[in-house]
Amino acid sequence: MDGSPPINPEDAAISARTDVYFNRTRAIVQRFGDCQVTYAVFLRRPVVSAPRLAVEWLERVAQERGTRFDIDLLHAEGTWVGAGDPLLTITGSFAELADLETLYLQKLGPPCVAAHNAYQMCLELPEVAFLAMDARHCAGFEMQDMMAYAASVGGAAARKEGAKGFTGNATDATAHWFGAARGFGTMPHALIGYAGSTLRAAEMFQEAFPEENLTVLTDYFGREVTDGLAVCRRYPELAAAGKMAVRLDTHGGRFLEGLDPAESYAVLERHAPGAIRRYRSETELRHLVGTGVSAAAIWRMREALDEAGFPKVRIVASSGFNVGKCRVMADARAPIDMVGTGSFIPDLWSETYATADIIAYDGVPRVKIGREFLLQRNGGRKRGAGG
Structure with missing residues (x-):
């Protein structure tokens, strides 16, 4: 034993994971004298404020280090923030x-x-409930937790404007962000392959989980309409009680059962002619009348359910429902009851890069050239972190 104080495990983990020049800066400041600094933290694109994970982590570190950080939330959680507008400031020991x-x-x-x-x-589909299905697209649990938290914040912000928003998610570990004890979901394609038929998979699920509502995945054998109606006929009581849904997840390489380009146009002509009479990009046209889970496919499934006497059977749509696809579905008035999606995960990861700049040293404003706009921040809500 050399008598030196033990290394704090939290500090050791931070040191190993942070950029080396920050570690060296800390060592230099500790050697030549500490000062109070204020950081302004911002993104270069418009966002919705979701600071809780960062703030709570800063609070834990401050407590562990026996110090205090004054965190000034300039934009409350769930509020819109403009590009370059600081979300928060952090004041404390530079060291x-x-x-x-x-x-x-x-x-x-x-x-x-x-x-x-x-x-x-x-907001694009205010009458539709959303289920966060991001987990399997995440790079580990930390990202999974961030994305579930984000969906809950964005959904809550939309609810304030009259939308249904995100009502749950697909994993137990992150269900708490939606005020739930557990995640939601019924069956993947693998269970249908195991069962040998869509109907048999539904029967297995119903026997194993008789108290659960039944959402049956219908595209495994390419018979979305035929297999969906077979399950409805097998469980007419559930269908009549509104406790059943069909989930459309048709592969983008083929059309829903019974559709082709001409028939897809005909379906939309019956239900949303205006949506196909405006100029469209190739992507928008695919969402309307193309392969996969198109607006035409959803309308066709609704037609089939209603014609067979199952008007209360709901439709869950999944497969690539990002902002653009939701906008097209809204224009086509697609009869969706719920969307299952993980496509709120940012496509362009470089857009997620947040930046922090020190804007004051011992209370004296000072910032690098080009970032003077950070000195014009508005007042916010201060939050003390740590001891």
Whole structure:
């Protein structure tokens, strides 16, 4: 034993994961004298404020280090933030803050962009409930937690404007963000392959989980309409009680059963002619009348259910429902009851990069040339972190 104090495990983890130049900055400041600094934290694109994970992490670090950070939330959680507008400021010891920047930026930028995506999706389809199905597209649990949190924030912001928003998600571990004890979901394609038929998979599910509502995935054998109606006829009581749904997840390489380009146009001509008479990009046309889960496919499924006497059977749509696809579905008035999606995860990850700049040293304003706009921040809501 050399008598030196033990290394704090939290500090060791931070040191290993942060940029080396921040570690060296901390060491230099500790050697030549500490000062109070104020950081302004912002993104370069509009977002919805989702700061909780970053703020709570800063609070834990401050407590562990026996210091205090004054965190000034300039935009409350769930509010819109313009490009370059600081979301928050952080004031405290430079020696204690210098090595934290890498990690709190990681916890701030992605949720804010994903929350903005989720918010836009919900506003495009305000009458539709959304289920967050992001988990299997995430790079580990930390990202999964960030994305579920983001969907809950974006969905809640949309609810304030009259939308149904995100009502749940697909995993138990992150269900708490939606005020639930567990995740939601019934069956993947693998269960249908195991059962040998869509109907048999539904029977297995119903026997194993008789108290659960039944949402049956219908595209495995390419018989979305035929197999969906077979399950409805097998469980007419559930269908009549509104406790059954068909989930459309048709592969983008083929049309829903019974559709082709001509018939897809005919379906939309019956239900939303205006949607196909305006000029469209190739992507928008595919969402309307193309392969996969198109607006025409959803309308055709609704027609088939209603004609067979199952008007209360709901339609769950999945497969690539990002902001753009939701907008097209809204224009076509597609009869969707719920969307299952993870497509609020940012497509362009570089958009999620948050930035922090020191704007004051010992209370004296000072910022690098080009970032003077950060000095013009508005007052916010202060939050003390740590001891």
